[in-house]
Amino acid sequence: MNALVSPPIRELKPGFGAEIEGIDFSSATDAQKAMIVDAFHHHGALLLRDQQMSPDDLLAFIRLFGEAEGHTLQQFTLPGYPNIYILSNKVVDGRPIGAHNDGVGWHTDYSYKAEPVMSTLLYAVEVPPEGADTLLADLCAAYDALPPERREALEGLKLHHSYQHFMENREWGAMKLSEEIKAQTPDVIHPLIRTHPADGRKALWVSTGTVKEIIGVPNPEGLALVNELVEWATQDRFVYRHKWRVGDVLMWDNRCTLHTGTLYDDTKYDRLMHRLWVKGDRPY
Numbered sequence: 227m228n229a230l231v232s233p234p235i236r237e238l239k240p241g242f243g244a245e246i247e248g249i250d251f252s253s254a255t256d257a258q259k260a261m262i263v264d265a266f267h268h269h270g271a272l273l274l275r276d277q278q279m280s281p282d283d284l285l286a287f288i289r290l291f292g293e294a295e296g297h298t299l300q301q302f303t304l305p306g307y308p309n310i311y312i313l314s315n316k317v318v319d320g321r322p323i324g325a326h327n328d329g330v331g332w333h334t335d336y337s338y339k340a341e342p343v344m345s346t347l348l349y350a351v352e353v354p355p356e357g358a359d360t361l362l363a364d365l366c367a368a369y370d371a372l373p374p375e376r377r378e379a380l381e382g383l384k385l386h387h388s389y390q391h392f393m394e395n396r397e398w399g400a401m402k403l404s405e406e407i408k409a410q411t412p413d414v415i416h417p418l419i420r421t422h423p424a425d426g427r428k429a430l431w432v433s434t435g436t437v438k439e440i441i442g443v444p445n446p447e448g449l450a451l452v453n454e455l456v457e458w459a460t461q462d463r464f465v466y467r468h469k470w471r472v473g474d475v476l477m478w479d480n481r482c483t484l485h486t487g488t489l490y491d492d493t494k495y496d497r498l499m500h501r502l503w504v505k506g507d508r509p510y
């Protein structure tokens with residue numbers, strides 16, 4: 227194959243994630259774009275470094291994968307760009323410009339919706355020299371490593387996800403929801419073992435935060451099982467730790483990963499990331 231249409235893929239860790247090297251999105255060919263999309267669907271995460279992405283470039287990038295999903299809370303979106311959400315500790319004119327420490331704690335985005343987002347993209351505009359890594363857990367590897375009898379016992383279990391439960395109980399930024407937001411985010415039920423539509427691979431699609439219970443397994447045992455499975459899935463052997471550089475575009479597949487942000491010294495350093503979501507479909 228021609229090197230131009232087939233740039234090198236480097237796995238982020240053995241069996242997981244794809245860094246595509248040598249592509250500048252602003253001049254990428256259609257064949258390269260198709261290859262980026264294909265790599266995303268089969269590797270669980272995608273990394274492109276040294277990009278210069280305007281807000282419109284980010285929206286064009288997202289459109290390769292599907293439609294942009296709107297954000298639940300609108301107060302931290304980029305002015306003029308309701309589909310670009312800002313993660314930051316920065317305060318401008320006395321007002322925080324973004325959500326701070328929003329994603330600390332293992333989770334998968336929008337899991338409290340009937341159709342959770344397929345993918346999350348973060349674009350690094352400013353990054354601290356230390357801390358603020360993003361961790362991704364490979365839930366297909368976590369599933370595959372379970373003993374067969376355990377996989378069988380977990381098959382068919384369903385999780386009750388609740389945005390209200392998550393927002394009222396989370397460690398960072400807990401808040402009471404307005405009646406309007408509550409009405410927009412009714413609780414949902416999703417399978418614990420999720421099938422990936424691209425190739426049928428299975429993921430141990432567990433999470434913390436939005437998960438309130440396992441249907442038919444009363445708490446505290448239900449949540450104890452959830453916590454045990456999250457611990458299993460987030461062992462170092464299943465986790466990729468991303469150390470950010472300005473210009474990184476990192477996209478992960480929420481259908482088969484968990485992720486968490488990590489803290490940093492926000493008294494010393496600034497962080498500014500643009501986040502976009504790609505619409506997803508109903509988990510099965």
Ligand SMILES: O=C(O)CCC(=O)C(=O)O
Nearest residue numbers: 329335359360486487501
């Ligand atoms: O800030 C991070 O590293 C993770 C943020 C996150 O969880 C998200 O944007 O969905």
Ligand SMILES: [Fe+2]
Nearest residue numbers: 329334335485
């Ligand atoms: Fe997140």
